[in-house]
Amino acid sequence: EALQFSEGLYTSLVENLLRIFASRASAELERGHHLRALDHLAHHDPLTDLPNRVRLKRCVDAGLESGEAGGALLLVDLDRFKEINDTLGHSVGDVLLQRVAAELREGMAGFAGACVARLGGDEFALWIPGAGDRAAAAEAAKRVLELLTAPVDIEGYRLGVDASVGIALAPAHATTSSGLLRCADVAMYAAKRTGSSYATYDATQDPYSTERLALLSDL
Numbered sequence: 001e002a003l004q005f006s007e008g009l010y011t012s013l014v015e016n017l018l019r020i021f022a023s024r025a026s027a028e029l030e031r032g033h034h035l036r037a038l039d040h041l042a043h044h045d046p047l048t049d050l051p052n053r054v055r056l057k058r059c060v061d062a063g064l065e066s067g068e069a070g071g072a073l074l075l076v077d078l079d080r081f082k083e084i085n086d087t088l089g090h091s092v093g094d095v096l097l098q099r100v101a102a103e104l105r106e107g108m109a110g111f112a113g114a115c116v117a118r119l120g121g122d123e124f125a126l127w128i129p130g131a132g133d134r135a136a137a138a139e140a141a142k143r144v145l146e147l148l149t150a151p152v153d154i155e156g157y158r159l160g161v162d163a164s165v166g167i168a169l170a171p172a173h174a175t176t177s178s179g180l181l182r183c184a185d186v187a188m189y190a191a192k193r194t195g196s197s198y199a200t201y202d203a204t205q206d207p208y209s210t211e212r213l214a215l216l217s218d219l
Contacts, residue, residue: 045118047094048101056117056125060177063113063129063170070132070170073177074141075184076104077192078122078148079162088157095154096161097122107147111140125181132169134200141165141198164191165198173201 043055051059063071078100085093101124104116108126115127126144131137148163166188168180183201191199 045101045120048098048118050101050105050124051115051117053117053119053125056115056119056127057177059115059117060127060170060180063127064175064177066129069130070172071127071129072131072137072140073168073170073180073184074126074128074137074144075119075166075168075181075188076124076126076144076148077164077166077188078124079164079192081122081161084159084161088155092154092157096152096159099152099154100124100148100161103147103150104144107143108140111143125184132172134167134169137167137169137200138198141167145197163197164188166191167198167200169200173203 043052043058044050045052060071060073081093081096084096097118101116101118104124104126108114108116108128111128111131113129117125117127119125126140128137128140131140144165145163148161152159152161166184166186168174168183168187170180173183174180183206186206187199187201190202190205191197
């Protein structure tokens, strides 16, 4: 009887310990799930689920530090999106942005290592490692424009969207993610100004410089 009692007590103790371990393991798994979810939210756009500006910076920095043969950063700004958004409402605008995100994500998958991100509003960016020359970057920009100019049907409306693309090359134009983004932004506005679909950064047409800023401060 004493032996049976000891065995019963031992079995009960083991079962209790297993329950405790299972409970703790479940709690750790849940905690890990929440941490991964929070990390995903911190690095992705909630509307399109594309990487955000923070994640894009990491992708670009990693590519620059890897010593690969340069790369191209493309800044894409949708034309006439505000008109669509204001006329048909934000719900249609949001669906359009999701469609654009899906087209870019799937259509640019052929470019090895490409990172497609949404910076906010109607601005998207693409980092394409290895496309450090003008010809390769121009081909990528043409592909982006092909994807975006196809008409889209949303809630009974057939919508056409154009885009302006600014191109910055690494290391020719900048060697940091922030520098590339600034140069791509300058090129994108040059494309809008000249009516071109895309433009590559040109330092001679860059109105922004530390010297200019210092001169404005002095004035």
